[in-house]
Amino acid sequence: xxxxxxxxxxxxxxxxxxxxxxxxxxxxxxxxxxxxxxxxxxxxxxxxxxxxxxxxxxxxxxxxxxxxxxxxxxxxxxxxxxxxxxxxxxxxxxxxxxxxxxxxxxxxxxxxxxxxxxxxxxxxxxxxxxxxxxxxxxxxxxxxxxxxxxxxxxxxxxxxxxxxxxxxxxxxxxxxxxxxxxxxxxxxxxxxxxxxxxxxxxxxxxxxxxxxxxxxxxxxxxxxxxxxxxxxxxxxxxxxxxxxxxxxxxxxxxxxxxxxxxxxxxxxxxxxxxxxxxxxxxxxxxxxxxxxxxxxxxxxxxxxxxxxxxxxxxxxxxxxxxxxxxxxxxxxxxxxxxxxxxxxxxxxxxxxxxxxxxxxxxxxxxx
Ligand code: NAD
Ligand code: IPM
Ligand code: MN
Numbered sequence: 517x518x519x520x521x522x523x524x525x526x527x528x529x530x531x532x533x534x535x536x537x538x539x540x541x542x543x544x545x546x547x548x549x550x551x552x553x554x555x556x557x558x559x560x561x562x563x564x565x566x567x568x569x570x571x572x573x574x575x576x577x578x579x580x581x582x583x584x585x586x587x588x589x590x591x592x593x594x595x596x597x598x599x600x601x602x603x604x605x606x607x608x609x610x611x612x613x614x615x616x617x618x619x620x621x622x623x624x625x626x627x628x629x630x631x632x633x634x635x636x637x638x639x640x641x642x643x644x645x646x647x648x649x650x651x652x653x654x655x656x657x658x659x660x661x662x663x664x665x666x667x668x669x670x671x672x673x674x675x676x677x678x679x680x681x682x683x684x685x686x687x688x689x690x691x692x693x694x695x696x697x698x699x700x701x702x703x704x705x706x707x708x709x710x711x712x713x714x715x716x717x718x719x720x721x722x723x724x725x726x727x728x729x730x731x732x733x734x735x736x737x738x739x740x741x742x743x744x745x746x747x748x749x750x751x752x753x754x755x756x757x758x759x760x761x762x763x764x765x766x767x768x769x770x771x772x773x774x775x776x777x778x779x780x781x782x783x784x785x786x787x788x789x790x791x792x793x794x795x796x797x798x799x800x801x802x803x804x805x806x807x808x809x810x811x812x813x814x815x816x817x818x819x820x821x822x823x824x825x826x827x828x829x830x831x832x833x834x835x836x837x838x839x840x841x842x843x844x845x846x847x848x849x850x851x852x853x854x855x856x857x858x859x860x861x862x863x864x865x866x867x868x869x870x871x872x873x874x875x876x877x878x879x880x881x882x883x
Contacts, residue, residue, distance in 0.1 A: 520828050530802045541871055554570075556601050560596055560601075586801060611784060613646075614647075615645055616769075618772055624846050628850075635745075636748065643755065644766045645686065647759050651759035675715065691727070698754050702734045748772050781798050809859040836871050843866075844866045849866045
């Protein structure tokens, strides 16, 4: 197959540790070339900007991007923050769809979850489809200077119907990838917010007119947060929601498989290939464990599997990665967040070895 360009953005905190393990998987494929660039706090330290021009140019011409995490206490008190670099990149590449699957990467995760087996019974998989380039993250705001005289601030949440429509169609396409189609649940706050009422009307109309074959329902976000951990099977299927709700609900959903460190994501400018996709674990830079070899690399490694599937047209290789992750977890080779004692590198070692062995012994199906 033709060559693919992947840009690595390790970022801050545990970012470099987890991206290093995922990069070992990418290195097993000779047709994938990688370059490494600065983003976040590391980029601020080196250039003054969290999303420097050199990084912008590299990601713009990439086939896919793998990001670790950005942010940390070092940059908290300053006007230019690492997180702005990530937001600027999402906006620049118009990565409006953030796909965050919630599932058990190994059967053993059902036992590693803090939720009771009877609570987990019937839960199979949710895919949080989070709008990523609009809403309160990108609205007008007071640029508070945090001086003592500052007594008021505002952040504005805005949505256009077109922004809601395009992610609704994407969520519906994901639902239709299964047969029968996965149900779609719109999560909003339509009892209070004007933006949510626009979401409710727009999504309901599109689902009725264009996708009558997809089971569709709505749920208010406060109740959805409760269902997510009290009766997660209620959210089986696609959970379609706006930027901030999706951020919060997806971290909460990590309680289901047992750790934030397991959760991958894809951020896409659409389902058709050709535009660069951004792949990253959903967690942050975990300053509390950075530099100690404790970080779970699985969320990042599973993000590579998503990259193979959504951007690089390598679905078989994606499955090999997911199988290797499953085997590592089942073998008990897990980091402390899952109750184990393996280091980041030891988890990486086993998964890389398993993928490498599978590539040698298994035949790639003809497509
Ligand atoms: P966090 O996700 O970094 O950490 C929350 C908790 O989960 C911590 O106890 C951490 O140790 C644990 N954790 C996270 N990832 C883990 C992993 N792979 N293995 C084991 N344990 C893991 O959230 P936070 O502490 O609230 O934020 C820290 C910084 O990260 C902030 O600056 C925040 O803005 C940033 N952040 C960045 C991203 C991103 O780059 N996409 C996402 C979330 C937060
Ligand atoms: C995430 C993070 C980011 C977000 C921050 C770091 C801007 O929490 O990717 O989930 O809120 O989107
Ligand atoms: Mn988040």
